[in-house]
Amino acid sequence: MCGIVGYVGPRDATGPLLEGLHRVEYRGYDSAGVAVLHRRRGQDAELRVHRTAGRVDDLEASLPARWRGTPGIGHTRWATHGEPTVANAHPHTDVSGRIAVVHNGIVENADELREKLAADGVVTTSDTDTEVIAHLVAAAFDDGAPDLEQAVRRALSRVVGTYGLAVLDAGHPDRVVVARNGSPVLLGIGEREMFVASDVSAVAAHVSQVVYLDDGELASVTADGYRTFTLDDRATEKRPSEMDVAELEDSERGEHEHFLAKEIAEQPRAISQALRGRIEERFATVHLGGLNMDVREARAYRRVTVLGCGSAWFAGELGAQMIEDLARMPARAESASEFRYRNPVVEPDTLYVAVSQSGETADTLAAVQELQRKGGRVIGVVNVVGSTIARQVDGGIYLHAGPERSVASTKSFTSTLVAFALLAVHLGRMRDLSPADGRRVLDALAALPSQVQDVLDTERETGTVAAVAAELATRESVLYIGRRHGWAVAREGAQKLKEVSYVHAEAYAAAELKHGPLALVGPELPTVAVVPDDDLFDKNASTLAEIRARRGPIVAVGHRDVPNAGRTLVVPRSEPELDPVLLSVPLQLLAYHAAVALGRDVDRPRNLAKSVTVE
Numbered sequence: 001m002c003g004i005v006g007y008v009g010p011r012d013a014t015g016p017l018l019e020g021l022h023r024v025e026y027r028g029y030d031s032a033g034v035a036v037l038h039r040r041r042g043q044d045a046e047l048r049v050h051r052t053a054g055r056v057d058d059l060e061a062s063l064p065a066r067w068r069g070t071p072g073i074g075h076t077r078w079a080t081h082g083e084p085t086v087a088n089a090h091p092h093t094d095v096s097g098r099i100a101v102v103h104n105g106i107v108e109n110a111d112e113l114r115e116k117l118a119a120d121g122v123v124t125t126s127d128t129d130t131e132v133i134a135h136l137v138a139a140a141f142d143d144g145a146p147d148l149e150q151a152v153r154r155a156l157s158r159v160v161g162t163y164g165l166a167v168l169d170a171g172h173p174d175r176v177v178v179a180r181n182g183s184p185v186l187l188g189i190g191e192r193e194m195f196v197a198s199d200v201s202a203v204a205a206h207v208s209q210v211v212y213l214d215d216g217e218l219a220s221v222t223a224d225g226y227r228t229f230t231l232d233d234r235a236t237e238k239r240p241s242e243m244d245v246a247e248l249e250d251s252e253r254g255e256h257e258h259f260l261a262k263e264i265a266e267q268p269r270a271i272s273q274a275l276r277g278r279i280e281e282r283f284a285t286v287h288l289g290g291l292n293m294d295v296r297e298a299r300a301y302r303r304v305t306v307l308g309c310g311s312a313w314f315a316g317e318l319g320a321q322m323i324e325d326l327a328r329m330p331a332r333a334e335s336a337s338e339f340r341y342r343n344p345v346v347e348p349d350t351l352y353v354a355v356s357q358s359g360e361t362a363d364t365l366a367a368v369q370e371l372q373r374k375g376g377r378v379i380g381v382v383n384v385v386g387s388t389i390a391r392q393v394d395g396g397i398y399l400h401a402g403p404e405r406s407v408a409s410t411k412s413f414t415s416t417l418v419a420f421a422l423l424a425v426h427l428g429r430m431r432d433l434s435p436a437d438g439r440r441v442l443d444a445l446a447a448l449p450s451q452v453q454d455v456l457d458t459e460r461e462t463g464t465v466a467a468v469a470a471e472l473a474t475r476e477s478v479l480y481i482g483r484r485h486g487w488a489v490a491r492e493g494a495q496k497l498k499e500v501s502y503v504h505a506e507a508y509a510a511a512e513l514k515h516g517p518l519a520l521v522g523p524e525l526p527t528v529a530v531v532p533d534d535d536l537f538d539k540n541a542s543t544l545a546e547i548r549a550r551r552g553p554i555v556a557v558g559h560r561d562v563p564n565a566g567r568t569l570v571v572p573r574s575e576p577e578l579d580p581v582l583l584s585v586p587l588q589l590l591a592y593h594a595a596v597a598l599g600r601d602v603d604r605p606r607n608l609a610k611s612v613t614v615e
Contacts, residue, residue, distance in 0.1 A: 002029045002078035004102050004185070005202045006071065006166045006176045009193025009223045012036075013072030014063070016195065020202035021056045021074050026259065026405035026603060029076035030084035032059045035091040035100035036069025037173045045173035047097055051089035071176050073166045073196075075102035081110070082127025091168070092131040094138035095122060098170045101137070103130040104198055105162035105183040113158065133159065137167060148172040149220050152179060153231055156218075162362070164198050175222045180213040184360050184388055187211040187219055187226050189240055194221045200243065200386065201403060209240035212386055241386060258602040260406035260500065260595075264588050265456060268449035270401040270411040271581075274418045275445055284438035285429040286422045291379055292395030299430055301351040301377075304331040307339055307367050308355035311409040311495060312416065316355045317488040318580050319381075319420030325577055326441065327427035337363035339370075346374035353423075354380045354396075357404060357412040359387020368392050381419050383412045397423065406603040408500050410588050413492065414452070414581050421445060421578060444575040448582075451572040455585045465569060465586055468555055469593030472526055473501060479517065479527045479552075480507040483540060486530035489557075489580045493528060493587030499605050501594040510543045518546065526553040528587070531568075532579045533559035557586050 003024030007013040017034045033051030040046075048069055052059045056076065075090035082088040091100040107113070110129035117124065117135050124131050136155035137148075145151035148169045156163070162182030169177075178185050178196050188195035188203035188210050195203040196219075200210060211226065213219060217236055219228045228236045256262035278286045291298075304323050306316035316333035323331040336354070340363055352371050356364045359382040368378050368389060380389050380396030383404065390396065401415040421441060429438050459465050472478055478497060482490035487509045494505035508517050510529070521527070527547050531540045544554055544564035556565035559573045569586040573579070595602045 002104065003076040003202065004073070004104060004164060004166055004196065004198040005075070006073040006102075006178070006196035006221070007193070008071040008174070008176050008195075008221050009190065011070060011193065012068045013070040014067055016206065017072050017074040018056065018060050019205070020195070020197060021059070021076055023201045023204075024076055024197075024199050025056055026407065029078050029604075031077045031079075031086070031089035032056050032075065033077075033089045033091050033102075034059065034072060034074040035093075035102075035168055036067075036072035037168065037170055038069035039173065045170045047093065047100055047168065047170045049091055049093060049100055051086050051091070053085050053089060071168065071173070073100060073102050073168050073176060080106060081129045087126045088128050090130060092126060092128065092134045094134045096138060099134045099137045100168040101130060101134040101165060103133060103163055103165040105164060105181070107132060107159055107163070108161035109159070110161075129161075133163075133165065137169075141171070148175065148177050149218070149229070150233075152177045152218060153233060156181075156231060166196055175220055177218060177220050178213070179218040181215050182362065182365070185213045185219075187213070187221060193223050194226060196221055200384075204243065208243055210243055210386070211238045211240050212391065213238070257596075258406065258592075260408055260410065260592050260602050263404055263406055263411045264585070264592065266402065267411045267414050267585065268453045268456075270399075270415045271418050271452065272449045273400040273402070274415045275422075276400070278422055279442055279446075281442075283429070284435040284442060286426045286442070288397060288422060288426050290396055290398065291426075295430055298427060300349060302329065302349040303347075304329055304351045304353060304427075306331065306333040306353045306355060307336040307364060308333070309336050309361055309363050311413050311492055312355040312357060312361070312364070314488050314492040314495065315413055315416040315420070316353070317491075318417055318485065319353070319355075319423070321485060321488075322420050322424040322577050323427060326424040326433055326437070328432055329427060336361070336367040340366040344370075346371055346376040348375065350376065352376050352378045354378055354389055354393060355382075355416060356380070356387075356389050357383045357399075357409055357416075359384040359389040361389070365389055365392065381416055381423075383415070407605055407608050408496055408591070414584060417578070417581050417584075418445065418448070424577070441575055441577060444578050448574065448578060451574060451582055452585055455571050455582060459586075459589055464567075465589040466593040468567060468569070469590045470597045472497075472528075472555075472590065473503065473594040473597040475503065475524070475526055477504040477506070477525060479520065479525055480505060480530070481510040481513060481527060481543065482507075482530035483510045483536045484534075485576070485580050486510070486532055486540075486583065489530045489583045489587070490528070492584060493530070493590070496588055496591035497594060499608060500591050500602055501598055501600055502606070503594060503598075510540060513543055514546065518550070521547050521550045521552040523551045523553070526555065528590070529554060529556045529562070529565065530583055530587075531556045531558040531562045531565075532576070532583060533573065534576055534579075557583050
């Protein structure tokens with residue numbers, strides 16, 4: 001996997017392909033390639049393929065002179081099968097050099113297919129699972145497939161697994177055929193030209209309407225339009241959707257050195273956007289029309305289960321706490337990647353909430369589908385409009401945080417917490433949450449943007465967090481701790497430090513420290529402690545005393561100076577339910593500055609992808 005781009009039209013495809021690949025770089029990748037059909041007057045089309053193990057800039061710089069052609073397909077690859085080498089980069093071709101394929105997903109029966117191809121005399125040249133698809137398409141032509149559409153259909157009938165793919169054929173130089181099963185594919189409708197992509201950002205500069213394929217669908221795309229159909233060759237009706245211009249604003253870095261810094265700075269605006277139009281002052285509640293639930297339905301639910309992966313899971317843990325605190329409904333959060341593999345008891349009176357910034361997370365999507373197969377009601381908390389999970393769930397809340405191009409989640413994380421606060425108030429006001437408590441939380445939500453801005457302004461003026469980060473960047477490992485709300489904040493903070501700086505970090509519940517991890521504490525292991533000024537403040541201070549007694553360096557994040565901490569990063573106080581939003585911001589800055597100090601690729605950390613569409 002990672003990013004697919006395709007173009008069919010009168011222009012040289014090279015420009016749109018490279019531009020689209022640059023726009024999906026934020027998803028993370030380790031190699032890139034393009035394929036175009038080049039035609040000389042009076043001659044058949046010739047397939048040209050160029051690949052590199054490296055960045056899109058490297059691909060562009062190494063393209064041969066007079067590299068031209070149309071249509072074309074391109075890909076940025078995040079390695080799943082085989083190392084990031086030129087041989088393993090996409091596009092992959094058949095033996096004759098007629099067929100080119102780019103693919104996101106996993107071909108689960110690739111080894112079996114490779115053995116059958118070898119028995120037929122086909123020699124593969126890569127370690128990837130994708131290459132077998134190109135050979136299967138070619139074999140379908142050998143077996144009498146009349147056109148590219150039928151050849152792709154026959155090839156995919158032999159494939160077990162997930163795919164979002166695009167196929168180019170020198171024998172059909174007027175089209176690209178795409179298919180989807182578990183990995184996103186969309187069509188962009190231009191003026192006498194068409195685009196295909198795995199991510200709407202790849203085509204947003206050229207089109208205002210898109211068509212999202214569903215699982216099991218294929219499309220034949222020409223410059224004049226498209227035709228969609230299923231694997232068993234039944235025609236489907238797909239209407240274009242208008243793109244939300246607000247969601248597709250130009251994502252340039254501007255004055256910021258990195259997208260991660262830009263997106264941390266955009267959090268006040270992102271929180272404001274998440275709140276816009278959703279507050280009902282008169283009744284001290286909120287309006288969430290996207291849930292598609294009336295009051296009677298909402299009151300029928302007795303408990304809530306939240307599912308997510310990575311930062312979405314940690315946000316879900318905080319969201320579950322908000323729902324318990326405000327709506328007085330039993331609520332818990334669970335890793336979607338674990339949930340999908342067990343046999344969960346799906347109860348009709350449980351509301352399930354799927355959280356995913358991209359809306360394409362494979363593990364979370366699989367959990368949603370399993371729940372729906374068993375009759376569960378699932379709503380989504382998603383940032384990307386029109387994404388797979390957003391279309392799969394029964395209703396939900398869009399974050400409207402805007403494009404997030406850095407792999408590490410920041411503004412979508414805090415916006416998710418805001419969305420959960422809205423959901424908690426919405427459910428609570430239907431139950432036992434008083435108007436006074438509803439208004440208390442809504443007033444605190446309204447104050448959040450300016451409070452987050454205060455945290456960012458303070459760091460800009462003092463550089464305190466950057467100084468702490470420079471020290472932590474010299475250490476091999478960092479311990480993060482917290483209690484209750486602070487525990488999930490600590491887990492997210494440790495995640496950020498690991499993924500962007502590559503410094504090992506581990507988070508523990510503060511009360512668990514004495515049950516094992518205290519053995520690690522000493523002068524070489526710094527601790528970052530999340531210590532809000534709440535009823536557990538003294539207990540947290542006592543835990544820090546245990547660390548200090550063992551000469552462990554301590555950095556605290558809290559509302560006032562914390563006893564026993566060497567330094568405290570102070571943030572404004574909100575209501576207890578919303579303090580995690582403010583406590584998270586210094587930890588984001590800490591990870592960012594540590595990564596910068598170490599010279600890391602801040603926006604595209606090694607081995608990671610923004611949208612994880614494989615297991």
